[in-house]
Amino acid sequence: MTINNQIFDFRMPGNVKIGANSFNTIHSDIEQFQPKNILLISDKGLQEAGVVEKIVHDLSRHNIPIQTFTDISGEPYFETLNLAIQFIKDNQSDLVIGIGGGSALDVAKAAACLANKEEDNITEILLGHSTPLSKGISCILLPTTSGTGSEVTMNAIFGDTSNGVKRGIVSPFYLPDVAIIDPILTLSCPxxxxxxxxxxxxxxxxxxxxxxxxxxxxxxxxxxxxxxxxxxxxxxxxxxxxxxxxxxxxxxxxxxxxxxxxxxxxxxxxxxxxxxxxxxxxxxxxxxxxxxxxxxxxxxxxxxxxxxxxxxxxxxxxxxxxxxxxxxxxxxxxxxxxxxxxxxxxxxxxxxxxxxxxxxxxxxxxxxxxxxxxxxxxxxxxxxxxxxxxxxxx
Ligand SMILES: NC(=O)c1ccc[n+]([C@@H]2O[C@H](COP(=O)([O-])OP(=O)(O)OC[C@H]3O[C@@H](n4cnc5c(N)ncnc54)[C@H](O)[C@@H]3O)[C@@H](O)[C@H]2O)c1
Incomplete structure (x- = not known):
């Protein structure tokens, strides 16, 4: 679309599913991605609420190894993101499933995108000096708050401990492959x-x-x-x-x-x-x-x-x-x-x-x-x- 000689770009994830019980459609997505190692990224609050355990149990029917990364308490810092990226590399995960509010989803989408990039490139991107030029590993996001909209945005926001401010990193490659927005997942939201x-x-x-x-x-x-x-x-x-x-x-x-x-x-x-x-x-x-x-x-x-x-x-x-x-x-x-x-x-x-x-x-x-x-x-x-x-x- 062009208005006043400006070109407007419009993006969202390729597949967005919304509605009660839409969570169940994740099984066909997993079959489609055919992952060898799944990583579930969530936060401590959802782990304590039993949500993480329930989902791991539900996904176990696929007989695919599932790791969990829930080392997120409060809103995340760039350090949190680095830990998640390293976790993906160490476990050779090839599908990230992010479940939570904006905090967990921001970590999940950015980590999935950056995990297949070189160390120097990641550093430059996190400093805001460059942006990713390609997709990362596959990523499915499921929000549990309504919400930040992180599952459909190109941004991920992190605290910068060097100067005490929050900063967003932005790229269309942070968009997940699939967003599943199931209101049942938000029922327990305080x-x-x-x-x-x-x-x-x-x-x-x-x-x-x-x-x-x-x-x-x-x-x-x-x-x-x-x-x-x-x-x-x-x-x-x-x-x-x-x-x-x-x-x-x-x-x-x-x-x-x-x-x-x-x-x-x-x-x-x-x-x-x-x-x-x-x-x-x-x-x-x-x-x-x-x-x-x-x-x-x-x-x-x-x-x-x-x-x-x-x-x-x-x-x-x-x-x-x-x-x-x-x-x-x-x-x-x-x-x-x-x-x-x-x-x-x-x-x-x-x-x-x-x-x-x-x-x-x-x-x-x-x-x-x-x-x-x-x-x-x-x-x-x-x-x-x-x-x-x-x-x-x-
Ligand atoms: N990427 C974006 O476009 C975007 C947009 C807006 C905000 N954000 C970021 O999102 C973060 C805030 O996210 P938020 O407001 O969704 O909160 P949050 O993710 O920080 O979650 C807040 C608390 O609620 C708990 N919780 C969430 N859902 C729950 C559920 N269903 N049941 C029980 N407990 C639940 C979590 O465990 C956590 O303790 C900030 O870091 C913000 O910068 C990102």
Whole structure:
């Protein structure tokens, strides 16, 4: 597709399966890949919840050796990724199955892609100096949160211990061969994680909808995610066994993820990175908190889209009064934090007030995301947004 002499690329995994019990289709995928050594990548939380053991048991019918890598607790670092790559090499795995939230999936997809690359090449890629030029070993991803959309994006995000920030690595070769999105796998997702990852998915939809790189195609996905979100997020969080709501949130996460993958996100994510890197605030919690404060500022520069968004969120038709549309959307976002029990201020997260300015310095360096936002925030404006979100100035 070409608009204004720009060429827009659109990607997602070749095979995406969504729906209750879609997990069972993994058996035909395994038969198709004919692996000799399977590696299941997941995290400690899912191991403790018994999910890993259950899946290993289920896959044992194929009589193929299965190793597990679950050395992931909390959001991963580049060191975690290196360990997973080494594990694949040591075990000569030829199929990675990643199961978990964005943390486990990011490790799984990046490790699967990089495991067949030379050491020097991997180092350059992880430093962000180059990107992979080829596919890795086969990879199937199964999300258990709704969600980061990691199973359909080209990004993988890791903490960098050298400078205390989070950083994404991006390549179409990180896309898995197959994404299986089964709401049954999300039923056990704890309420707090469901709330944070649910609003994370919404953040992907709203940010990619207004993104400079948005296209008519990505907007279709983002719009549908926003339409489905309000009726299902509270049910999925407070009545986790509501399969219908969980399934709808799987759609929200998938649709928003495809839009994010192709249109990118913006300032909310840029300002969230230092919170994740320095204070280890979970990605979804940081995005959810910053969302209303950031939109209050940048929303003024994309009023037409704010009218659309108010409409998608079923807040009313403000075609003749775009200012009111922005007010209604921001009010909705603040209420959402309250309703879901998510933190509303940086104070609650024990962020030190003296760190707000250095954090603004760090966030202002995330040019890739800031310049994809309709209005490019400067360092002073970012600092002011951190101050507002520190004190809860609505
Ligand atoms: N690659 C991308 O496009 C992308 C996009 C957004 C976020 N991310 C990354 O994703 C990570 C956050 O992922 P997340 O929000 O999905 O959380 P997560 O993967 O960190 O999981 C949070 C906790 O919930 C537990 N959990 C997850 N699903 C469960 C289930 N069904 N049952 C029981 N426990 C469950 C996990 O064990 C973990 O303890 C961050 O590192 C973020 O940077 C990646």
């Amino acid at each position: 309420a707090k994680v469901s709330a944070a990852s649910g609003v994370d998915a919404f953040t992907h939809a709203i940010e990619s909808y207004i993104a400079k790189k948005a296209t008519p195609l990505t907007k279709l996905y983002a719009r549908e995610a926003m339409v489905k979100f309000p009726a299902n997020i509270t049910k999925a969080v407070f009545n986790g066994s509501d399969l219908k709501a969980r399934e709808e949130m799987c759609w929200v996460s998938f649709l928003a993820g495809v839009s994010l993958a192709n249109a990118g996100v913006g300032a909310v994510h840029a300002l969230a990175y230092p919170l994740g890197g320095k204070y280890h605030v979970p990605h979804g919690v940081a995005n959810a908190l910053l969302l209303p404060y950031v939109f209050k500022v940048i929303g003024k520069t994309c009023m037409e889209e704010m009218v659309h968004i108010a409409n998608y969120l079923q807040l009313g038709d403000y075609t003749d009064n775009p200012h009111e549309a922005l007010g209604k959307v921001v009010e909705y976002l603040f209420n959402l934090l309250k309703e879901l029990g998510l933190p509303k201020t940086l104070k609650e997260l024990n962020v030190n007030e003296n760190d707000l300015e250095p954090m603004a310095n760090e966030a202002s360096k995330v040019i890739r995301l800031l310049e994809n936002t309709p209005y490019e925030l400067n360092k002073k404006e970012i600092h002011q947004i951190y101050i507002n979100s520190f004190f809860g100035n609505e």
